[in-house]
Every structure is written in structure tokens, then in C-alpha cells.
Amino acid sequence: MTKLQQSFRNVLFFQYRKKYISAFLLLFAFSLGLYGQTTIRGNIINEKTKEPIIGATVLVKLGNEGAISDVDGNFIFSTPKSLPISLIINYVGYTTQEIDIYEADRSVVVQLSERSNFLNEIVVIGYTQTKRGAMASAISKVGVEEIEAVTASSLTEKLQGQVGGLLVSSTSGSPGSAMLVRLRGATSINANNDPLYVIDGVFINNKTLQGIASGGQTTNALADINSADIEKIEVLKDANATAIYGSRGANGVILITTKRGSAAKRTTVNFNTEVGFSHYNKLWNLTTGPEHALVLNEAYINDGGSYISRPYRPKNEIVNGEPGLGSPEEQGTYDRLHLLFRTALQQTHNLSLSGGDEKNRFFISGEYTDQEAILKLQDFQRYSFRINLDHDLNKNLEIGVSTSFSETLRELCRAGDTGGILNTGLHTPTLTPIFAEDGSYNRSERFNNPHVLLENSNHHTKGNHLIGNVYATWKILPNLLFKSSWSLDNNNYKENVYYNANLNEGKSTNGSATEAYTINQLWTAEQLFNYNTPIGTNNFVSLFIGNTLQHNVLERSTLNGTNFPSISFTSISSAAVTTSSNTGKIPSGLISYFGGANYSFANKYSLDVNFRADASSRFGKSNQ
Template structure:
């Protein structure tokens, strides 16, 4: 009897629990062609319960009792809220495309704005364009994809920087790279010289080019980029905006069931075109013709007396290049509730260079969180960590391996009969082996970087938002240059070792208050005032030596010579106040005014502060009544702007006076 009562109680509880929720199914389709919308999000409003449409656009979601609203969303479509009727278990949803692209919200610096209200010149790049080709560095994504922006690769080495110019060369004798801002945090400098990291001295022949700080950012984490181009748009960044501004927004969480994604890519790279080089027999004939001409006083060489006895020799250009393999993998999770959203990702990338021995790999982790704790309070954070390794080799310049291979004679083989590096030597002449030069000279760089921000948004009263944010960027790098000992005929070099360790810290604090309102349905106004301050510091230590007892241990202090020791440190800072005012009438006439007042430690005490104004007007003439019947033009805008910008990216304390102690 007891067991029977327990069975009835269990059955009652089960029925009671089942009565607390209803399973609702349905199909989500495109309103234009009726095709299923794969991956559309279905969320029960007010809960964390949701579902994702399958390959046929079908979904199934459990709706708790008392909850009767479904929120349907999909990228590129207008969000819908469906109110369920009593007992309704089937819902078919037809989504409408969000064709109002000009109402898209874009980042403009210290806030957002409707694209239709923009009066300054800017260009947007979405996730689809960023993923449009295989890239390892974020700056490479700008090549050929943004109007008015040119990007030129400074080196073929993996991990190297691209030289970015927004509307041409704006700065002549200082840093001409644009300002990069990732989720509101300033990235100091568009590119980092190899010499500042520990390369570029006599040990590596000064052949290491720029190293991109953006190579530590995983492009798969990027949602969009906005490039501010003219002075009226960049004046909001004042003394940092002379070369244009690139605003980068990373992916964030969305309300709905957790969505897991994997992105993978594999590719190969090769030199599709090479210079035509003379083989040994061809060079011998050329040399003899040169001697016969009597030009330059070149003497006859018995080695080339009978070119028919010569073989093809070694094509050093072909020898130094390889077919390079590249792979990239990322896993991510995105989801959350109406109160808390998250985006988490981990990525790994490995890219071989087309020059033998060169390689670049990166491990990256990212966490973005947003929490709406109260109607008037929102908190969030962004954090990313990257660990990258570069094996740069001697890639660049006339003293680099490419130039060395192109000017080396084809007389020597790569290896001798014992499998060691070969070197051909005869009277008054020797040939250094380019392959040995490439593989025995090592330029290694390890970088670790932690960056992100913590923010709070308060809305004390309607239409007014206070945004407070603390940003940070902490970096460490170790550059190691090591030249192995070489003992070949007529080519002997002692081993050399150089190690430089660099530390960089950057913090940024900003506060700004924004007011937005619309009056009489046609008058839209926005006002923003704020302040910002930041400080950037660096320090480094370096030690170099030669004649180490073995190539197995790369410790400069083991060298028999007196070690060369160097150290340095520096800092720069800036304090700023800024404001922006916008007015829009009937989505046709727009006006924007910005002002920024900057003070930089890089400038002298007598000229430390400067103000930067800008004005911009625009007329969206396609919204006028007389344009309604003109079908061949869908959107048009006249724009005029004026602005002031500056460039504070100069060396610190150059205004100071050198002091010398006199005994």
C-alpha cells in the first residue's frame, strides 16, 4: 500500500511539473524568398530559456507557465516579439530584412550614432569583409577593402606590420600610422620597430622590419571596424587623430541559448613569381663576355675558361624559398540571458613563412561580459590575452637573406658530401652559403599581452547616460638574436648572443555623459561631454656578448668577452576634455560640432595644451519629397566639414635639454 501511494504521489508530481511548461514548435523563414533561416535565435522573454533554428528553420522551445512572449532575432533581420495565445503550441515566423541600413548604429568615438546622422567621412567594415580573405594580422584586412585607405605590407615575414595610410601621408617627420582603438582602449602606435624590441643592431645586420602589435589580436574576434577619415570626424581624438582613426569593435554576447562555433582554416603560400637568374654555365659565359669587353678592368678567371665543363650550379633564390603551410583554429561560445550576456573564445594560429625557417604562431583567449544589473546600471568587461612567437630570420634589406641569395654566385652547393653546409673557396674569392646564413642566424621574438577594459553605464534619469571606463594594456616581450658559430672554408664567425626584455604598461581612465532626445518626431539632438587621461610606460634591459663556449646554451654572460649591457625607460601621458553636439532635422539635415582640449607630456611646458575644433554639415537629399519618384538613386548625401587635428606621437622629452656633468 505504501509503495502504491508513493507511485501515485510521484505520478502526481510528474504531471504537476509537466503542467508548468508548454513545448512550442515552429518554423522561421525569410520573408523575401521563403527560405529557412538557419541559426535564428528564439528566446522566451524574461527567462534564459531559448532555442536556435536548425537547417530547416525549425525550432522547439519549452515555455514556462506565465511566460507568453517569444523574442525572435537573426542578424540582418528585424527583431520580432510574438505573443502566444492561450494553449498555442505552433508558431510560424516570417522575418523581414532590416533594409534600413542607414539606421544602423556605428561607433564614432566615445559613443555611437545612427549612420544616417553621420556628417563626417568614415567607412565601415563588417565581419564579412574581415573574413573575406586569409589574414594573420588585423591591419592586413584593410588592404583593398576600405575606400580612402591604403595598406602596404612592409615585409613578407609572417607577423610583420602593414603600413596604413588614411587619405594619404598626413605626417612627414613622425609616426604616420592611424590611431587604433579596440573596444575603447587605445593601442599605442600602429607599428613597432624591430630595433625598439631588441633587433636592428650589428648582430642581425639591421635587417628586421616593423613588427605589428595588431598581430597579437585574433581577427576572428572582430565584429566590425569603423575608419574615421576626415578632420571633422577625427577631431574628437584631437592630438591623436591626424593620421585617421580605426575603431575596432569585438564580438559580444547575445541573449539566447549558448551558441558554440568552430572556425578553421588551412592554406599554403608560395612565391608565384621569381626573378630569372643565370645558372653557373650562363654566368660563366656572361663573365667571359664582360672580360672581353674590357669594361671595368675585370680580369680573366680560369675557372670560367671552358663553360661547357660547368654544370647548372645552385639557384640560391629557389633554395631559400619554400611552400609554406598555414593553419588557424578558433572555438567560441556566445549566449546569455536578458540580464547577462557573454562571449568567450580561444584561438590558435600558426603560419610558416615562405623563407625557410621563418614562422609565426599565436595563442589567444578572449572574454567579453555584459550585465544589466538594474534598469539604470550596466556593468561589463573585456579581456584578451595573447602569446605569440616569431621566428623572423634575416628577411629584409640588402643584408637580408633575400638580397644575399640574389647576389650570391651559383658556384657552391648547399651541402657537402657529409651533409654539412658547404662553402666554396678559391684564390682571392670565397662564397658564403646563403642557406647557412639563413639557418645559423636566429631572430626570435616572444610577446605576451593582456589588454581590455572594465566599464559601468548609469542612467540616473531618462535620456542621460554616464559611461565610466578603465582600460589597460600590459605587455611583455623577449627578443633573442643568436648567431651560431660558423667554421667553413674562408668563412669563420664566432657565435654571438643578444637578449632584450621589454615591459610596457598602459592605463586609461575616461568618463563621459551623453544626452539623447527626439522632439516633435523630427528634431533629434545629442550632446556629449567627457574627460580622459592615460599614461604609457616602458622599460627594457639588454645584454650581448660573443665567443660563447657552446651553441647549445644561449646565455650572453657565458661569453669570453666583456658583455655589452644596456637599459632604458620612459613614459608619456595625456589629459583631455572633449564634447560633441549633434542635431538632425527630419532625417534630412544634420549638423555636428566637436571640440577637444589635449595636454601631452611629449610637448614642451610652453606648448603643452591645444584645442581642436570641428564642424560638419550634411544634407540627405534623397529624403526630400522631390526625390520620391526618382528610382535610379536610392541614397544620396551632400557633406561638408572642417576640422583640426594633431599628432602627439613623437619621442618623449625631445623638448628637454641634455645635461653633461663637468668635473
């Protein structure tokens, strides 16, 4: 056998062996895939009647896998988790059950017991107290598990994808920025379309107090709320549920209930910490320097210019006394985008204490959040504290307080306009050098040099938000309840922005600075009577009547300064020219009377009647 034949046989042997090995590895990987999947099957029936339960939910505990029982009560699904596996089975009107699966080769039978008093339970939603079986309104609930499953700094971000018909989207993507929230669409072209927010009975002003424009970015007042303090969120969608809140509830109502202590429970200490990173997946694919030069040459010629005098031509080609800027292939490519984006750090730390005895209950929490955006100069920090106390004076009289205080710190930078950080990296021609020939920063473009912007940007805000509520509940009769509550939503917001002479915004005035301070106070006093009683075996009546008094005060002062001695001076007191303005206190008030009735028959038929009358100081005297 010749050496050539021997070499040819070796090659054939290697190729066949390579194919066999690949096929074996593929089969082995497929076997591993089958082995890694555990199939769970079973049947769900009524404990008493033994009839199948249709539509019961089966979920893997601490997992995403699950199924819904079919018309025969059967379910089947696969999960990558290994045995044993804990399943959670629940269905409306039945007691939730948790079972452990140790064997996957046999079907499991789950018997759910009916909650006999489920439909007769009295539930409290807003002003109303009625039987669960008598509720006819479109109301969606978001529990603490769903809230904690989403990592976000803002309360509204936690609602994304949680409620059907509720649209929540970010307007800028920066932490602590405003969110677009729409419940079943918009109701007005010009007026506010945001829903009404109520936290522990306190009406919250969710409008931004921002007084200084930041290139399309708007701050979010609801980012002041620590979402870890929330027990549940109820979203009132339809006209029946929102009518009792008047015109303010036309865009829907979001009721937020915070956590409280439990009676006869030992003190519980909870500490939770989250640390994560976010990174941009992909940035824009910009033209290279040579490509940009070709485009500019083509644009010049298409506008009627001559090919000979095109701007990007060899430097030794002198036309009308002007040398060329260099041929397109001689141009460099200068990346600014990656200078402005980063891997961002996010961390949240929560500490809470809760407990109580037969007469006293308490919940105390503290939190710190620090979140960076992937775009530099966009940072958000929050410190918050909450205390909820409840005390039973006797078996018929209860008093309590809910108080939260938060301080937010933001670093902002204009993003979407001429001086914006995003446009600096996105719209500056890629063929423009970042540094001049002498090593200094190149400032020949209308957008700020990225290094100059990063080193000189100075736009910071500080907010203090106090939400307090004091209430008393008196059980006058076994079926008659009176509640009086007094609340305050006090929000202070201070902004400071300084553009020194190195930045385009401050170049013409040798520095420009603005300071704005906004205060918004909303006082609310509310009195409410609730009466519930069964009539016979199948009839149930729920009545309520109440009154609300609101007083709002808004005030904003603004101070501007220009012509600073040098970039070392940042305080407006150092400016040669200063101007100021003050809106003074702008008061407004609202007086409301409301009531309603609910009648239900046999937990099958329900009738709701609501009324409300509002008198507002925002209208003329003859139309209030």
C-alpha cells in the same frame, strides 16, 4: 587501286575525321558552357508605392555573382550555380530580404519594405551617439562577413581591399610582419602616419617593440589580435569624424568592436578550423653558370683587362703563374633559391562560446594560429584567449569587462642585407658550387652558404600582449547616459638572436648574441556623458562631453655577448665578453577634455560642432 593510292585515301579520311571530331567536341564543350550558366532576372519595387527601387544590390548567397537594379528596378545576371539558388537583396533604408529561385525562365518580382525607424535609430560611433539620419561624417564599416572571408593572420591584412581610400600593403610578406596602412595618403614626412586604433574603447599601441634589427623586417603589434573575435570595424576618414580624437586622429581612426554575448539566447558553441597551403608562383630567372662566367669575362675586359688573362679561360692557360678557372661552358649552375623556398602550411583553429540571459551576457574564445612563410626561417605562431562579460545590475546600471591575452612566437631571419636569407639565394653567383671539393660546405662567397644558414640560424622572439577594459554605464535620465571605463594595454616583447662562428655575422667574434626585452604599458581612464533628445517633430539634438587620462611607460633592456667557447654554447652567460644597456622607465602622460554637439533637421540637414584640448608631458613645461 595501288597500295600508294590506298594509303593516301586512308590519310585523307583520318584527317577529315579528325577535323569533324574536333568540331564536334568544340560544339559540345560550348553547349556545356551554355548549359552550366543559369540566368536570373527580376524587378525590385517598393512594397507600398510599387515604384521601382534604383541601386538595390542583388547577390547570390555564398557566391560572388550578382547585380544592381537599374532605373526601372530591373536586374539580370548569370551564375554557374544550379537551381535552386538563394538571393539576398538589400538597399539602404529597407529590410534585407532573402528569396529562393526555383525557375530561371521567368522574371521574379521582389518587394522591399521600408524600415520606418532606420534613420531614427541611435548609433554609437566612438564618443558620439546620434541618429543614423544625422550622420554626416565619412565612415566606412567592415562587418564580420567581410572579415571572415579573408584568410590572414593579422588584423590589418583583413582590411586589404575592404575600405575605399584605405591603403594596406605588406612591407616584407612574412607572417606577423608590419603592414603599411595609410588612410587617404600621408600627412607628415617625418612623423608617424599610421591611423589610431581603438579596440573596445582601449587605445592600442600599434608601434613595434622590436629592438633587434632583422634585415628590414619589422614585427606587427596588431598581429597579436585574433581577428575571429571581431564583430565590426569602423573606419573614420574625414576631419569631422576624427577631430574629436585630436592630433592622434589626424591619420584616421579605426574603431574595432569585438563580439559579445546576446541576452535571452541559449549558449552557442562555435568551432572553426582552417588549414591551407601557400606556394610561390614563380621565382627569379637567374643566369646560368656559363652565362654568369661570360658576363664576368666581359666585365673584366671592359675594365681594361686583357682577353688573354680573362678569369674564365681553360685551366691549362696559365697567365702570370695563375691557371684559368675553366672556360664559361665548363661552369656548373648551382640553384640556391629552391633550397630556401618551400610550400608553406597555415592553420588556424578557433573555439568560442557565447550566450546570456536577461541580466548576464558572455563571450569566451580561444585560438591557435600557426603560419609558415614560403621563405624558410620565417614562422609565426599565436595563442590567444578572450573573455567579454556584461551584467545588468538594474535597468539603469550596467557593468562589464573585456579582456584578451595573446602569446606570439616568431622565428625570424635577416632577409634583405648581406647576411639575409633572400640575398643568399638571389645574389650569390650561380656558378659558385654549394659544396667544396672535399664535400664540406663552400664558404668562399660573402653571403652565407644556404645549408649553413638553415642549420645554424637562431633568431626567435616571444610576445605577451594583454588588453583589458572595465566599464560601467549609468542611465541617469531617459536621455542622459554616463559611461566610465578603465583600460590597460600591456605589451611585453622578448628577442633572442645568436650568430655562431659558422655564420658570417659571428665568424670574426667567435659567436655573437643579443637579447632584448621591451615592456610597454598604456593606462587609460575615460569618463563620458551623452545626451540625446528630439525637439518637436523634425529636430534632434545630440550632445557629449568627456575627459581622458592616459599614462604610458616604456622600458627596454639589452644584453650583448661575444667570444663563445664553441657553437654548442648559445646562452649569453657563456660569452667571454658581455655588455648591457637599459633605458630605464620612460613615462609620458596625456590629459584630454573634449565635447561635441550634433543638430539635425528632418533627417536631411545636419550640423556638427566638436572641440578638444590636450595637455601632453612630451612637450616642455611651458608648452604642455
